[in-house]
Amino acid sequence: MGLSRALWFSAAVVAVLAAVAGAQLSPAFYNATCPALPSVVRRGMARAVRREPRMGASILRLFFHDCFVNGCDASVLLDDVPGNFTGEKNAGPNANSLRGYEVIDAIKAQVEASCKATVSCADILALAARDAVSLLGGPNWTVPLGRRDARLTSQDAANTNLPPPDASLSSLLSRFSAKGLDARDLTALSGAHTVGQARCVVFRSHIYNDTTVNATFATDLRASVCPATGGDGNLAPLDPQAPNAFDNGYFRDLIARRVLLRSDQELYGAAGNGTTDALVRAYAANATAFAADFAAAMVRLGNLSPPAGKSGEVRLNCRRVN
Ligand code: HEM
Structure with a gap:
């Protein structure tokens, strides 16, 4: 086999393997069919974050909760239909907690106005999460596109897949x-x-x-926002130093043991795993290293695809199947 044939052959093998793995996403997916897409999403997110900076965080979390349950397929956006369909919105980790659905609805309406029945809700959410991070001062990255929206999901899948706040490091x-x-x-x-x-x-x-928690930090929180009983819905910032700035402050909080969630503190100082300890120290010391690794990990998170055989659709309304 000549060199060019060998190269062609290996390129073809890579393409077939990518197709089998379901990894056909491409940043250019809507270049011809909806060139305005990135700017429409960006504008919608800029408006939402200007109105309420926390919304950036809420949209980022929405994307994580979408991708961790049967891949990034906008399954999390489906409304329950009483007596007919129970989706993910009222699963334990999501009920009274996930937010930002209206922001995605508004962006979807804008996208539909310029590109009818073309762009999936799953892709809109992936772009919105990227914009959320960069609008809050975090890294930017190129978002591979071409996801399809789920036609079905289950509350059980959300309850089983999403990690709870008391999860151990090994979990x-x-x-x-x-x-x-x-x-x-x-x-x-x-x-x-x-x-x-x-x-x-x-x-x-x-x-x-x-x-494992800093005693003064815990005492202050008990007195100010979180009594032993009652006040369940009272809010505290996950990174008290700069709750709306996407920086590496969280890793310094972990080292100081001043974080809210047990699952977070497990990443630093838990028995038996030096790997996450070393990463926490590296990110605390080097904001650029954190930004680069976060962006790369977000692309990998966004590549999680629905189980094979689920072809999906481009939903017209993100809250219900067509
Ligand atoms: C590693 C396991 C994780 C656990 C156990 C976890 C758990 C939680 C919990 C319990 C909350 C507070 C929810 C509430 O009180 O209503 C929260 C908030 C949040 N989570 Fe996570 N999370 C994890 C990973 C992630 C990941 C991977 C992302 C995104 C890439 C993420 C993004 C967020 C954001 C941005 C918020 C704040 C949302 C807001 O203010 O609306 N989390 N998480």
């Missing part, structure tokens, strides 16, 4: 590994907790019962 590692994501991805992606808020009900046990 976090195995949940991420089940998605093909390693300790570096877990640590970098957890850096998303440098923005946004959490409710007392999810961090109460950490600040009352754990010995």
Whole structure:
């Protein structure tokens, strides 16, 4: 076989393997059919974050919760239909917690106005999450596109797949590994907790019962926002120093043991894993290294695809199947 034939052959093998793996996403997917897409999404996110900076954090989390349940297929956006369909919105980790659905609706309406029935809700969410991070001062990256929207999902899948706030390090590692994501991805992606808020009900046990939390930090929170009983919905910032700035402050909080979630503190100082400790120290010391690893891990998170055989659709309304 001549060199050019050999090259052609290996390129063809790579293309076939990519197709089999379902990894056909491409940043150019809508170049011909919806060239305005990136600017429409960017404008919608800029408006939402200007109105309420926390919305950047909420959209980023929405994307994570979408991708971790049967891949990034906008399944999380489907409304329940009483007596007929129970989706993910009322699963334990999502109910009274996930937010930003209206922002995606508004962007979808804008996208439909210029590119009818062309762009999936899953792709809009992937672009919106990228814009959320960069609008809050974090890294930018190129988003591969071409996802399809799910026609079905289940509340059970959300309850089983999404990690709980009391997860141990080994549980976090195995949940991420089940998605093909390693300790570096877990640590970098957890850096998303440098923005946004959490409710007392999810961090109460950490600040009352754990010995791994800074005592002054815990005492202050107990007195100010999170009583031993009641006040479940009271909010505190995940990174108190700069709740709306996408920086590496979260990793310094971990080293100082001043974080809200037990699952977060597990990344640093938990028995038995030096890997995440070393990554936390590296990201705390080097904002550029964190930004680069976070962006790369977001692309990998965004590559999680629905199980084979699910072809999906381009939903017209993100809240229901066509
Ligand atoms: C590693 C396992 C993770 C666990 C156990 C976890 C858990 C949580 C919990 C319990 C909250 C507070 C929810 C509430 O009180 O209503 C939260 C908030 C948040 N999470 Fe995570 N999370 C994890 C990973 C991630 C990842 C990978 C991302 C994104 C890449 C992310 C992004 C966020 C954001 C931005 C918020 C704040 C949302 C807002 O203010 O609306 N989380 N997370």
